[in-house]
Amino acid sequence: MKRPAILAVGITALGVLGASLLASAQGPVRIGASLSLTGTYAKLGKNQHEGYQLCQKDLNAKGGILGRKVEFVVYDDQSMPPTGVRLYEKLITEDKVDAVMGPYSSPITEAVANVTEKYKKVMVSPLAATTSIFKKEPRRKYIFMVISPAEVYLEGLIDMAAKRGLKTVVIVNEDTLFSKAAAAGAADLAKKKGMQVVFQEAYPKGNTDFSALLTKIKATNPDVIAAATYFDDAVAMTRQMRELNVNPKMYGVTVGGDLPEFYDTLKGNAEYIYGATQWEPVLSYPGNKEWFEAYKAEFKHEPSYHSAAGYAGCVIYAEGVKRAGSLEPDKVREALLKLEMRTMFGDYKVDQDGFQLAHKMVTFQWQKEKKIVVWPDDLAQGKVQFPTPAWNAR
Amino acid sequence: MNVLITPAMVGQVIISGLLSGVLYGMVALGLALIFGVMRIINVAHGPLLMLGAYTTFFLYSAFGLNPYLTVPVSMAVLFVVGVLLERTLVFRVVDAPELSSLLLTFGISIALVNAAQLAFTSDLRAVEFLTGSWILGPFAFSKSRVIAFVFAAALTAGAFVFLKSTRLGKAIRATSQSREVAMVCGIDVGAIHRLTFGLASALAAAGGALIAVIVAIQPEMGQIWTFKSFLVIVLGGAGNYPGALLGGMLLGLVEQLASLFLTTQLSEVVAYVLLVLVLLVRPTGLLGGRQT
Numbered sequence: 205m206k207r208p209a210i211l212a213v214g215i216t217a218l219g220v221l222g223a224s225l226l227a228s229a230q231g232p233v234r235i236g237a238s239l240s241l242t243g244t245y246a247k248l249g250k251n252q253h254e255g256y257q258l259c260q261k262d263l264n265a266k267g268g269i270l271g272r273k274v275e276f277v278v279y280d281d282q283s284m285p286p287t288g289v290r291l292y293e294k295l296i297t298e299d300k301v302d303a304v305m306g307p308y309s310s311p312i313t314e315a316v317a318n319v320t321e322k323y324k325k326v327m328v329s330p331l332a333a334t335t336s337i338f339k340k341e342p343r344r345k346y347i348f349m350v351i352s353p354a355e356v357y358l359e360g361l362i363d364m365a366a367k368r369g370l371k372t373v374v375i376v377n378e379d380t381l382f383s384k385a386a387a388a389g390a391a392d393l394a395k396k397k398g399m400q401v402v403f404q405e406a407y408p409k410g411n412t413d414f415s416a417l418l419t420k421i422k423a424t425n426p427d428v429i430a431a432a433t434y435f436d437d438a439v440a441m442t443r444q445m446r447e448l449n450v451n452p453k454m455y456g457v458t459v460g461g462d463l464p465e466f467y468d469t470l471k472g473n474a475e476y477i478y479g480a481t482q483w484e485p486v487l488s489y490p491g492n493k494e495w496f497e498a499y500k501a502e503f504k505h506e507p508s509y510h511s512a513a514g515y516a517g518c519v520i521y522a523e524g525v526k527r528a529g530s531l532e533p534d535k536v537r538e539a540l541l542k543l544e545m546r547t548m549f550g551d552y553k554v555d556q557d558g559f560q561l562a563h564k565m566v567t568f569q570w571q572k573e574k575k576i577v578v579w580p581d582d583l584a585q586g587k588v589q590f591p592t593p594a595w596n597a598r
Numbered sequence: 599m600n601v602l603i604t605p606a607m608v609g610q611v612i613i614s615g616l617l618s619g620v621l622y623g624m625v626a627l628g629l630a631l632i633f634g635v636m637r638i639i640n641v642a643h644g645p646l647l648m649l650g651a652y653t654t655f656f657l658y659s660a661f662g663l664n665p666y667l668t669v670p671v672s673m674a675v676l677f678v679v680g681v682l683l684e685r686t687l688v689f690r691v692v693d694a695p696e697l698s699s700l701l702l703t704f705g706i707s708i709a710l711v712n713a714a715q716l717a718f719t720s721d722l723r724a725v726e727f728l729t730g731s732w733i734l735g736p737f738a739f740s741k742s743r744v745i746a747f748v749f750a751a752a753l754t755a756g757a758f759v760f761l762k763s764t765r766l767g768k769a770i771r772a773t774s775q776s777r778e779v780a781m782v783c784g785i786d787v788g789a790i791h792r793l794t795f796g797l798a799s800a801l802a803a804a805g806g807a808l809i810a811v812i813v814a815i816q817p818e819m820g821q822i823w824t825f826k827s828f829l830v831i832v833l834g835g836a837g838n839y840p841g842a843l844l845g846g847m848l849l850g851l852v853e854q855l856a857s858l859f860l861t862t863q864l865s866e867v868v869a870y871v872l873l874v875l876v877l878l879v880r881p882t883g884l885l886g887g888r889q890t
Contacts, residue, residue: 241720242715242720242817242818243720243818244818246720246721246816247720247721247722250720379863402601403601405861405862406861406862406863407861407862407863408862408863408866410822411862412813413614413618413853414862415610415611415614415854415857416611416614416854416855416857416858416862416865417857417862419607419610419611419614419858420601420603420607420858423601423602423603423604423607424601435722436722436814436816439722439724439813439814440813440814443729443813444740446729446730446731447729447730447731447738447740447741447742447743448610448731448738448740449731449733449738465721465722469722469723469724469726469814470724470726471726473729595730
C-alpha cells in the first residue's frame, strides 16, 4: 500500500513540474489588447490591429521574444472606454496574458490604464497622445507613450499661419480627451505667436450636423480654422463648410485627415486641407520604405500612422523585454525608461513618467490626391499651396 | 466664447432646422405607425434606415445610378425586409407584454448592425453626388438637404393621403383604433400588421437613402435615428401621425437654435429638457396620443 501511494504522489509531482517547465519553455508569450474594431474609431483601431499583427509575424520570424513565440489576444472594445476596462480586466485576470499593449485612442487608454496599473502590467500605449494620461497624480508607473502628444498636432498649421502673417483663428474640437488637448495646445500656441483666437467651441462625439456651429464660425470670418477632429466629424464638417461656403485661408484637421479614405470620401473637397500626422511612408526613417511595402503586401492596402505606431509600439516593447531579459514588469519598466531607439516610425525616448520626448510630428497638405509633407521645413517634400481658394473659385 | 448673433444667422439655422426637421418627421412617422397599429416600439427602426442607406450606396457605386432614383428601390427592398421581419419574428410579440417586443426589436437591431459590419465592414462610405449649395442672399441652401426635404415632404404627404383616403389606409387606421372591432369588420389584422411594418421600414429606408447623400454612412449610423424618432413621436404624441411631423420640425428647430444660441454640446440637452417639459405639461404629447 505504502509504496504505490508514494509512487503515485511522486509521479504526479513530476508530471506537474514537467508540465509547468514545458509551458514556460515552449508556450507562446501571450500579449493582450482591446482595440476599437467597431464603433466610432473602427477605421483607426483596425489599422493599429494590423500593426500588431505584422509585428507578431515579424517577431516570430526572428524567433519571438526570449525564445518564445509571440501571440496577440485581441478583443473588440467597440470604441467604448467601459468596454475596454472590462476587457483588460478579463485579459489580465481570466486569460492571464503575459503582457498587454495599449488600445486605440486616448479616452480608452485613460480608462484602461487604471486597470493595468492596478495589476502592475507594463503597457506600451502606441496610440494615446494625451499628456494628462502620463502626467498624473498619483503617478502611473507602467505606461509608456510612443507618439507625440496631442498638444502639438496643430502646431504645424498654426506655425505656418503665423509665418504668413495670418491674424485670426477659430478652434473647434470633439469634446473628448485627445481633441480637447489638441485644441488647448493650438490655442496656447496661437496666442504665443500673436494670433487672436476669435471663436472656440466643442461639439459632442458622434456629431454630424455642423450647420449652426459653422454659421457662427462664418460670422467671425477667420483666417484659419483649426479643427481637433477624429474621422467621421472631419468628413462631415468639411462637406458642410462647402455647403455653407465657409472660406478660411487655411483649414486643418487632426486625426482622420491623413487616411486615404479621407480623400476617397471627400474627393476634390479634400484638396488644400492640412492634416497632422505622426508618420508618413516618405519619411526617411530606417527600414520605413521596406516596412511600408511589407504592410501593403500583407493587408492589401496602405498603412496609416496608426498602423505604423502600433507596429513600432510592439517592437519597442519587445526590445524592452529583450534588454530586461525577462517579462517581469519592473525589469521591463526599467529597460523601457532607459531605452533610446529609432524605428521605422521615428525616435523613441521617454522621461521618468513614460512621456514621449523624442518623436516628431509632421504637417501635410492634400494636393492633387496626394499628401505632401509641408512642415517642418527639414522634412518637407513640397511647397504649401496658399491661400486656400474659396469653394466657389475651384 | 460666443459671437454676435445676427438675424441672418438665425435665418440660416432656421432653414437648416426645417430642412432636417421634415426628414426627422418622415422617419419618425414610420415608428409612429408601428406603435399606433401594433403597440410596439421598434428599436430596429434606425438599423432598417441604415440598410436603406446602404442599398442606395451600393446601387450608386456599383451601377452609377442617380442616388435619388434609388430611393424607390431602397424603399421597395426594405418594404420586403420589413414584411419578412414581421412575418417571421415580430408577429410573435404583438400581444405579449411590452418588454418582450422591446427585447425582440432590440435583438433584431443588434443582429442587423453586426451583420452589416460583417457584410459591409465598418468603413465610412459616402455617396459623393451633390455637394455644395444654392446661395440666396445671405442664406445657403445645401443642395442635398433641400432635395431630401422635398422628397421627405412628398413622401410624408403621400403617406397621409394613403392613410386618410385609401381603403387600405383606412383599414390601418381602424386597426390602430381598435384591433378587435377591425377584426369583427372583416379586416385581416395580420395582413395589416405586415403591411404596416413594411411601410414603416420603407419610410426608414427613404430616410436612409436621402441621408446617404448628405453625410457619410457606416453600420452604426442607425441607432441615433431610433432615439431621435422616439423623441419625435413622444413630443408629437405617440401613435398620432400628424404629431410625428410636428415633433420632427420642432426637434430640428430646437437642435439648431440651441446650437446657435448655446453650444452644439448643449443642443441635445435642450432637446431632452423639452421632452421632459412636454411630458410634464401634456403627457400625451403635443397633439395628443393614441386613444386607448
